[in-house]
Amino acid sequence: MFPICLGKNILINFKKTLTVICLIGFLNFGCLGAAANSGPIEKIIIEGNQRIEALTIQSYLLLRVGESFDRQLMNQTLKSLYATGYFSDVAVTRVSNSLLVKVVENPVINRIAFEGNLRLEDKVLEPEISLKPRVVYSRTRVQKAVKRIIDVYRANGRFGAIVTPKIITRPQNRIDLVFEIQEGPLTKIANIRFIGNKNFDDEDLRGVILTKESRWYRFLSSSDNYDPGRMKADQSLIRDFYLSKGYADFEVISSVAELTPDKKAFFLTFSIKEGERYKFGKINVNNGVPEVKNEELLPLVEAKTGGWFDNTVIKGTAEAIEKAVSTRGYAFVRVRPELNKRAKSKEVDVSFLVKEGNRVFVDRINIQGNVRTADSVIRREFKLVEGDAFNSAKLAQSRQKIQDLNFFNKVTIKNKRGSTPDKVEVDLEVEEKSTGSLNFGVGYGTDAGPLIDLTLRERNLLGKGQNLSLTTQLAASKTAFSLSFTEPYFRGRDVAAGFDLFHIERDRQDVSSYDLKNTGAGVRTSFSLSEEVRQSWEYGYTVTDITKVAANASSLIKAQEGTRQISELGHVIVHDTRDSKLSPTIGNKVSMSNDLAGLGGDVSYFRNDLSGTNYYTPFKDWLIASHLRLGHILGISEDVQIPERFFLGGSTLRGFAQGGVGPRDKTTLDALGGEFIYNGYVETSMPIGLPADFAIRGRLFSDFGGVTGVSPSNANVVDNNTPRVSIGMGLGWVSPFGPVSLDFAHPVKKEDLDEEEKLRFNIGTRF
Numbered sequence: 001m002f003p004i005c006l007g008k009n010i011l012i013n014f015k016k017t018l019t020v021i022c023l024i025g026f027l028n029f030g031c032l033g034a035a036a037n038s039g040p041i042e043k044i045i046i047e048g049n050q051r052i053e054a055l056t057i058q059s060y061l062l063l064r065v066g067e068s069f070d071r072q073l074m075n076q077t078l079k080s081l082y083a084t085g086y087f088s089d090v091a092v093t094r095v096s097n098s099l100l101v102k103v104v105e106n107p108v109i110n111r112i113a114f115e116g117n118l119r120l121e122d123k124v125l126e127p128e129i130s131l132k133p134r135v136v137y138s139r140t141r142v143q144k145a146v147k148r149i150i151d152v153y154r155a156n157g158r159f160g161a162i163v164t165p166k167i168i169t170r171p172q173n174r175i176d177l178v179f180e181i182q183e184g185p186l187t188k189i190a191n192i193r194f195i196g197n198k199n200f201d202d203e204d205l206r207g208v209i210l211t212k213e214s215r216w217y218r219f220l221s222s223s224d225n226y227d228p229g230r231m232k233a234d235q236s237l238i239r240d241f242y243l244s245k246g247y248a249d250f251e252v253i254s255s256v257a258e259l260t261p262d263k264k265a266f267f268l269t270f271s272i273k274e275g276e277r278y279k280f281g282k283i284n285v286n287n288g289v290p291e292v293k294n295e296e297l298l299p300l301v302e303a304k305t306g307g308w309f310d311n312t313v314i315k316g317t318a319e320a321i322e323k324a325v326s327t328r329g330y331a332f333v334r335v336r337p338e339l340n341k342r343a344k345s346k347e348v349d350v351s352f353l354v355k356e357g358n359r360v361f362v363d364r365i366n367i368q369g370n371v372r373t374a375d376s377v378i379r380r381e382f383k384l385v386e387g388d389a390f391n392s393a394k395l396a397q398s399r400q401k402i403q404d405l406n407f408f409n410k411v412t413i414k415n416k417r418g419s420t421p422d423k424v425e426v427d428l429e430v431e432e433k434s435t436g437s438l439n440f441g442v443g444y445g446t447d448a449g450p451l452i453d454l455t456l457r458e459r460n461l462l463g464k465g466q467n468l469s470l471t472t473q474l475a476a477s478k479t480a481f482s483l484s485f486t487e488p489y490f491r492g493r494d495v496a497a498g499f500d501l502f503h504i505e506r507d508r509q510d511v512s513s514y515d516l517k518n519t520g521a522g523v524r525t526s527f528s529l530s531e532e533v534r535q536s537w538e539y540g541y542t543v544t545d546i547t548k549v550a551a552n553a554s555s556l557i558k559a560q561e562g563t564r565q566i567s568e569l570g571h572v573i574v575h576d577t578r579d580s581k582l583s584p585t586i587g588n589k590v591s592m593s594n595d596l597a598g599l600g601g602d603v604s605y606f607r608n609d610l611s612g613t614n615y616y617t618p619f620k621d622w623l624i625a626s627h628l629r630l631g632h633i634l635g636i637s638e639d640v641q642i643p644e645r646f647f648l649g650g651s652t653l654r655g656f657a658q659g660g661v662g663p664r665d666k667t668t669l670d671a672l673g674g675e676f677i678y679n680g681y682v683e684t685s686m687p688i689g690l691p692a693d694f695a696i697r698g699r700l701f702s703d704f705g706g707v708t709g710v711s712p713s714n715a716n717v718v719d720n721n722t723p724r725v726s727i728g729m730g731l732g733w734v735s736p737f738g739p740v741s742l743d744f745a746h747p748v749k750k751e752d753l754d755e756e757e758k759l760r761f762n763i764g765t766r767f
Contacts, residue, residue: 040066042097048104050173052086057101060084069094077101085138106137110174116181120156125179128152137167137175149179157225160184160263188214189224190265196253196272200245207692208241209234211268217694226266231255235270242274243311248341248348249275278309281340281347285321288355289330297321297354309348314339321352326393332357333392360390362426363418369430370463373407377465378428380489381405390415390424402430404581407460409433435460465489467498477511480504496526500540511659512670513553514561516643517545524570532577538570541601544643554665554716556672560642567600578615585623588614597644604636605644621687628680629705635675639711645673648707650757652679655703655726655745660755662707663719669753672710672717679705685732695734702727703745718753725749 044065046054060080062073074092081090081103089104111133114122129145146163153161161184168176192213194202206213211234214224235252242250253271260267280303287294300320302313318335325333334357340349362384367375379385381401383394395413403411410431418425436458457469466487473480486498499522506516522540529535545563571594578587590612598604611629618624633640650658663672683701690696708721728745743760750756 039097040068041099044099045095045101047100047102050105051108052103052105057081057103061099061101063099069099074099085140086136105173107169107173107175109133109135109137109177110170111176113176113178114181115178116183119158119183120152125149125152131177137177142177146179149181153181153183154187155227157186157188157222157227158184159187159226159259159266185264187226187259187263188265189226190214190260190267192268192270194270194272196274198274199247199277205238205241205270209237212691214265226257226268228257231257231268238270238272240311242272243309246277246279246308246310247274248278248309248311248339249273251275276343276346278341278346278348280305280307280309281342281345281349283350285352285354288353289325289333292325292328292330292354297324297352300324301352303350314350318352321354323393323396325354326391330356332359332390358422360422360424361418362386362388362390363420363423364425366425366427367430368427369432371432372435372463373430373432373460373465374463377405377407377460377463378402378430380494384426395426399428400580402428405460405465406582407432407435407465477507477509478505490525494528496536497524499523508659508671509548509550512557512642512672513550513668514546514557515548517543517547518643519543520566526572529573532575534574534576536572536574538572540566540568540570542566542568544603544641546643550668552668554668554670554672555714556665556710556712556717557642557670564603564641565601566597566603566644568595568597569599570595584615585617586615588612598636603641603644604638605633605640606636607631607633607644623685624682625685626680626682629678631677633675635711640675642673645675645710646677646707647671647673648677648679648705649755651760653703653705653724653726654681654701654728654743654760655747655756655758656724656750657755657757660757661705661724661751663710663717664753665716666718666753667716674707674719675709675711677705677707678723679703688731697732699730699732699743700728701730701743701745720751722751723749724751724754 041063042065044058044061044063046057049057060077062077062080063070074094078090078092081087081092081101086106087103088106089102091100091102093100093102109131112126112129112131114125117125128148131141131145135141142165146165149163150161153159160182162182164180164182166178166180168178170176189211190213192202192206192209192211194205197205210223210230211227212218212221212223218224232255235255239250239252251273253273254269255271256269258267258269259265283301283303283305285294285297285301287297301317303310303317314337318337322333322335325335334355336353338351338353340351341347342349363386365379365382365384365386367378370378382398383401384391384398399411399413402408408430410429412429414427414429416425416427417423436456438454438456452474454473455469455471457467459467461468467485469482469484471480471482471484480502482500482502482504484498484500486496488496490497501521502518504516504518506518508514508516520540520542522538524536524538526534526536543563543565546557546561549558549561572591574589574591576587576589578584578589591610593607593609595605595607597606609629609631611627613625613627616624616626631646633644633646646662647659648662649656649660653661659671659673662674664670665672681701681703683699685697685699688696688698702725704723704725706721706723708719710717710719713719724747726745726747726749728743730741730743733740739762741760741762745758745760747754747756
């Protein structure tokens with residue numbers, strides 16, 4: 001037994017010894033490995049680079065010569081090199097005591113092309129992607145470009161667009177990148193429905209929102225294309241509509257757009273909760289400005305107790321009170337409406353809290369969205385500058401002045417806190433529109449026949465706000481060329497300056513039995529006398545030539561045949577209170593002009609012209625405009641020449657031809673013009689029941705006027721100063737390619753020798 005036991009003990013001891021030896025060996029080997037791994041890097045080797053310098057690659061390495069090898073840092077170096085986007089393959093390894101970095105460079109993009117894009121041109125897609133020629137190719141960048149192109153197509157209503165990038169290999173590690181595009185069909189709005197509307201049907205609410213259902217007549221509009229941003233704006237429009245109708249608890253629960261499987265159409269659903277309808281309860285003004293009496297503010301409150309609640313009335317009243325108090329010198333006044341809804345009685349009490357806020361100053365004025373228009377063109381229209389005391393009334397006036405430039409579709413102003421609590425930043429965002437126009441006009445008269453008017457105009461030349469106009473008129477009875485230029489802020493001041501060049505040839509054989517040529521030039525300047533009054537001065541020199549006088553022409557015309565020079569000084573003063581110069585809805589414009597000829601030249605006269613136009617809005621979307629003009633010319637030491645007299649007709653008296661009314665030779669029927677003129681119109685413009693996106697309005701009008709006074713005169717002159725009157729109707733269409741107008745007028749009071757023109761048509765385009 002003993003030997004056996006002894007053998008077992010020896011075997012056990014041997015195994016333990018062997019285990020200890022192996023463990024010691026393993027630890028020694030690990031230590032040796034660790035020692036080797038921690039040895040210094042003696043050299044860094046860069047291989048595979050062609051364009052990118054080795055030093056550039058080394059700048060991305062996290063290991064340096066003299067540092068120890070570290071596998072974690074080697075892995076991070078690998079990721080760092082990949083992150084540059086310069087390489088398609090990277091390997092970082094250790095070779096003896098050297099760090100070997102092998103790279104395969106990404107190719108350089110030689111050219112970027114688009115194929116299959118029939119609806120969106122290259123110039124539309126190119127700015128949308130970050131990839132450009134001579135940029136290093138990156139798969140990530142290409143994927144981002146594909147996504148962006150698809151987003152652009154979706155914004156243009158094509159949700160089925162497919163974009164596939166293709167690579168064409170070129171020598172010297174260059175590639176051509178081609179985006180193959182399948183545009184797919186337009187994804188239209190097939191149906192818009194509303195859930196929860198009890199008091200207004202779907203058709204009523206469809207008329208409120210910007211998004212429209214697809215219809216054949218919307219082929220020139222994009223309103224029936226799906227746009228997520230527009231759908232979000234539609235929610236606000238629906239809410240504003242209900243709040244204006246008394247539904248103070250209204251809310252939009254959700255808006256959902258469902259795309260059909262074939263990606264050709266969207267179904268939009270708005271879920272709403274109308275709530276109960278409220279009336280106005282108690283209305284009061286809580287005035288915290290002692291110097292302003294409540295009696296002055298109460299008449300500005302449009303809301304009446306017992307009337308249906310209307311949020312637009314509340315906003316309008318708050319703005320009116322703020323403006324009224326601001327004009328009294330309280331630039332920091334704030335008007336805050338407080339609403340108290342009483343659910344049991346279904347009434348809303350409104351209290352307008354008026355208080356003078358802390359003094360706040362303009363910190364910065366930030367302008368965004370102006371691509372073509374220079375910042376200075378916009379800033380000079382501001383009535384506030386950085387450092388001024390903030391004034392909301394002046395800010396509103398500034399916005400209207402910028403809008404009146406007619407350079408922008410939209411002008412939005414928002415305020416935000418400045419660098420300190422007593423400062424505010426003003427953010428102005430504009431959306432530019434076409435300021436160039438190419439107008440093509442066509443008219444027809446029973447005597448004059450067809451005519452063509454071609455005008456090329458740029459209102460914002462080179463983004464500097466300058467106005468350049470080139471006009472050509474071609475007709476059977478007229479040929480005219482003119483060039484006009486205006487700098488609205490000459491030498492940086494609020495003084496406009498400009499010049500005019502013109503050459504006009506008129507065939508007046510059918511009207512007055514002669515031809516007329518006018519060639520001349522002029523300079524002009526204008527400046528503001530006050531917020532509503534502007535004055536201008538101008539000087540012009542014109543050579544007038546009456547030629548080809550018919551043998552049977554009136555003796556009064558024969559006596560004036562020949563060439564004359566006119567040196568004329570002109571003055572105009574305008575008083576303008578319209579709320580908008582582009583689309584006025586209220587206010588008036590009165591102007592008076594005076595022209596004196598005789599400062600040189602061989603023609604002398606004094607001419608005065610007074611005109612006024614009033615605008616009034618009796619109902620929403622209805623506009624009544626009334627106009628009156630009086631003019632007189634007095635010859636100085638001589639009779640007034642026929643080209644300087646007043647003629648009436650055409651656009652100034654619809655229903656009658658140009659020069660179709662006034663003094664006339666009863667034998668030759670030549671129109672002689674008159675030395676005194678009066679004319680005017682009353683016109684009502686209104687919607688005609690078509691969908692709003694048609695942008696077509698109708699008008700009813702009545703024109704009146706007369707011309708009289710000829711010196712010298714004789715027995716053959718018929719000078720009937722009775723007023724002529726016409727009535728008519730017309731259509732105006734703001735089309736995508738320019739304004740279109742059509743007028744039909746019928747004379748209801750005329751004289752035997754008057755000439756008619758019943759139809760006038762005009763079409764234009766913009767760029």
